Amino acid sequence: MASSATLHTLIELAVERKNKAAQEFARSAAAHKHACERQVLIESYRADYELRMRTQAGTGIDGTRVSNYSRFIQQLSEAVEQQRLEVDRCARLLQQTRNAFFEEERKVKSFEILAKRETDRKTSSEAKKIQKQIDEF
Numbered sequence: 001m002a003s004s005a006t007l008h009t010l011i012e013l014a015v016e017r018k019n020k021a022a023q024e025f026a027r028s029a030a031a032h033k034h035a036c037e038r039q040v041l042i043e044s045y046r047a048d049y050e051l052r053m054r055t056q057a058g059t060g061i062d063g064t065r066v067s068n069y070s071r072f073i074q075q076l077s078e079a080v081e082q083q084r085l086e087v088d089r090c091a092r093l094l095q096q097t098r099n100a101f102f103e104e105e106r107k108v109k110s111f112e113i114l115a116k117r118e119t120d121r122k123t124s125s126e127a128k129k130i131q132k133q134i135d136e137f
Contacts, residue, residue, distance in 0.1 A: 003118075004115065004118055004119070004122075007111060007114055007115040007118060008115070010111050011108065011111045011112060011115060014104065014107045014108040014111050015108055017104045017107070018101070018104035018105050018107070018108050020104075021097065021100045021101040021103075021104040021105075022101055024097045024100065024101070025094075025097040025098055025100070025101040027097075028090065028093045028094045028096075028097040029094055029097075031090050031093070031094075032087070032090040032091055032093070032094045035083065035086050035087045035090045036087055036090075038083055038086075039080065039083040039084060039086075039087050042076065042079050042080050042083055043080055045076060046073060046076035046077060046079075046080060049069065049072060049073050049076060050073055052069070053066070053069040053070075053073065056069075
């Protein structure tokens, strides 16, 4: 079995990697949240302009303004689609960083279990040695 010092070093390194993975996970979660909020904002902006166009069309609007509204709404629709792609990209990154974090956490727990087993083994060995000395006495 590995020595206690080696296991302690491995645990420290694994904890550092886990902390870095947690930071990446937090950053990707924040980026995903921001992308979702921005998508909602753009969709809301597009809906407002569509409503304005319908309202003004009901009261009478010239062809040039209708064309301008239509072009602008089309640009907003394209922006919504681009933002949807960004949200999807952020969601994939979020899943990857989540998986990486849990993998690093699993490694830390594995090393901690190994360290506990090593400690238990040493304790048991010491107890057996003491018992043997008592029996000999």
